[in-house]
Amino acid sequence: MLRALMYILPLALTIYAFIDCLNTPEDEAKHLPKVVWVIIILLFWIVGPIVWFAAGKMRKPPTGGRTPSEWHRNHRSDWVAPDDNPDFLKSIRDENKKDESLLKDWEADLRRREEELKNREQDEDKGKDNG
Numbered sequence: 001m002l003r004a005l006m007y008i009l010p011l012a013l014t015i016y017a018f019i020d021c022l023n024t025p026e027d028e029a030k031h032l033p034k035v036v037w038v039i040i041i042l043l044f045w046i047v048g049p050i051v052w053f054a055a056g057k058m059r060k061p062p063t064g065g066r067t068p069s070e071w072h073r074n075h076r077s078d079w080v081a082p083d084d085n086p087d088f089l090k091s092i093r094d095e096n097k098k099d100e101s102l103l104k105d106w107e108a109d110l111r112r113r114e115e116e117l118k119n120r121e122q123d124e125d126k127g128k129d130n131g
């Protein structure tokens with residue numbers, strides 16, 4: 001069991017460092033380009049990840065936030081539930097009005113087509129009776 005741990009632990013560290021390096025923006029990789037760091041991590045699979053974590057990446061996030069969660073943390077507004085948000089409720093009302101008007105137009109078109117079909121059938125029936 002201890003022998004397996006001797007292989008699994010460095011492998012897990014290498015995989016974690018590899019994914020971390022790939023997810024790191026290019027301007028946050030220190031000393032070397034990110035491609036070189038990936039090669040170092042993969043070639044030197046015990047020392048490479050340790051060097052990456054020690055010297056390869058800036059540990060403080062840039063000011064202003066780069067990821068969406070960092071940006072939202074810095075620019076957070078008061079959260080409002082959708083059923084309390086007047087803009088959301090207005091958008092739903094507007095959408096319902098559009099849907100209702102579209103439905104009325106469809107119904108009017110359907111009635112018109114049904115009338116045309118009924119008139120056409122009556123004209124055909126009159127033509128058969130007279131002929």
